[in-house]
Amino acid sequence: MNWRNLILAGLTGAAIGYVVTKKQTETITPEKALKQLKEKASEHYRISGAWIMVKAEEKNVHGLPYSVYKGGFSSSSPGTEASHFEFLLDASTGSLLQLIQK
Template identity: 40%
Template sequence: MNWKKVAIAAGVGAVAGYAVKQQFSSNQNVTPEKALKIAKEAFKKQGPISGSWIYMKPEELNKNGINYDVYRGGISKNQDGETSQFEFYIDTETGTIVDVAETSA
């Protein structure tokens, strides 16, 4: 028996097993912390923010007939002496901002 071939086969098997495990693991590639960072960076492009929050548990959102697993969060901004609050939804798989709406303070 050639031990070199056995070692190579075991290595290839381990790599293939790891790849399959990653493929079938949870679809949530974006953590809530990363989702909040994405939202804050997007909102900062339009001026400073004064506060932010995010729910740690994903929710389901139906937008235009498509279901998304999303994180829901919020951003507060001071604009012209008034506080504006926005609610956002970020796809847990891609990190894409799916929806933003201004809420009443």
């Protein structure tokens, strides 16, 4: 193996490492996070409306720092009063961190 191939392999590895690291630190869009939540929550709730803040904010959840999206949804069944929920979603993964019934 000559020096040129060795240098090229090293640069390629560094570029791939940079791209992977950069991708892991990006946030998902709030719309995608809300869609994921609604799909999962619809297994247990009949969602009649939902909202999400489009700007992520820093918040401690259970003592750990997260970049989160705040939002909420309403759930209603025929003949019953609507229930309102507020949630926090991890802006990196869309994972539900907190769900509170209001």
